[in-house]
Amino acid sequence: MSDNQANSMNISPSKFVTKITTAKALDQSISSFKVPLLSHPNENKSSLNIMETKTPDSKLTSDSKTSEALKSLTNSRKLIQETLDSSAKVLQRNQKTLSASEELEKKWQEFQDSFKQMTTQLISNIAANLHAEQRNLKQHGEQAEFSLGGLSFQETIYEHEPIKIPQAVKEIQKAKQIVVLTGAGVSVSSGIPTYRGNDGIWKMGSSNYKPQEIATWKMYSNKTEECWDYFAERYSMCRGAKPNISHQSIVQLESYCKKTNKSFTLVSQNIDGLHKRAGSMKTLEIHGNLKYIRCSNKECNKCNHLIERTMDKKIEGTIAKQVVPLCTECSSKMRPHVLFFDESYSEELYKIASVQKVMSVCDLLIVIGTMCNTSLPNRMIAGCGRKKIKVIDINPNANDNLTCARLMQLIYESDHALPKIIKCLNKKEIEI
């Protein structure tokens, strides 16, 4: 028997050997008693018969004692044998259990090793696929689907391309359907603070509000007079500003397109009206124009009817006096013609369908002075990404966060880049 077997019975090996030795000695001792027993005259009689045999008292007592000792030893031998048999069975069971346990441990270790290997391989494959897809996207700008953990993801990642003015000129010359998208950056040199910057902080009561907080329908309907003052003040500032060289260059670009039989549309997020004042013709003001006001009641027949502030002396006189003019049709309070942050685009007021129409045929989008944070400009860029329409981005700060289309980046102020582009375009035109 091995030490393990002995241990499994909770018996130390040395003690186990001692027990076995004792059992064997006892067995031999019992056997040695059998020899004289077999040679006894009453050997064929049971111990009971021995006791019943009439013999002298001393002999009877001696035989009786011997018989009892033999009987006791026989019982002890039987018990020991039973114990040994029982121990052997326990040993056998323990051996089986031990063997099964070792087998289970081995299989579990194998499973762990296999699982670890599989997981490592899986992660490695996912990483390789992602890198391959990213390389593919950056080169070809295609949409990819990732599946991970039963979830499907769609993502398009584009690597932008810094360009110089001659390449921008070349792209404009090649294009047939040009759309220009402008944002607040175009009006900065005219003294108009960016709508999203901190310059537009407005105090109402004891609190300061950002334009994003004021320019909401919720705020306008709750604090109409205060909001009216804010927009009236802002309109005063825009009215006092003058179009800058960027506005003028865009007018010249429209003229160039007209001369060269190219389609041209200006889509502006600016509400200052400076593009139109500079002379831009085909202009879609997708966020409205502070120059106009309209009825705030959406049920009113005149809710889409724009009234020019400067044309109405009565309204002009209410600027910054917390006196909100009333609609002549339904007597509701008027509101500025601007798209509030918690409102949606419409064709009637914000020309969304017109924008979609020009974008459907556009082959060059020129983005100027905007980060395209609002939804429609963002969708315009994303649409270009999907349809592989070329996009030139003129911005002093590279729009690297805008990854839904591949941008040809002209990292300049528009006041610097646009006049140079126009100059080159007109020069080439003369050369041709």
Ligand SMILES: [Zn+2]
């Ligand atoms: Zn009305």
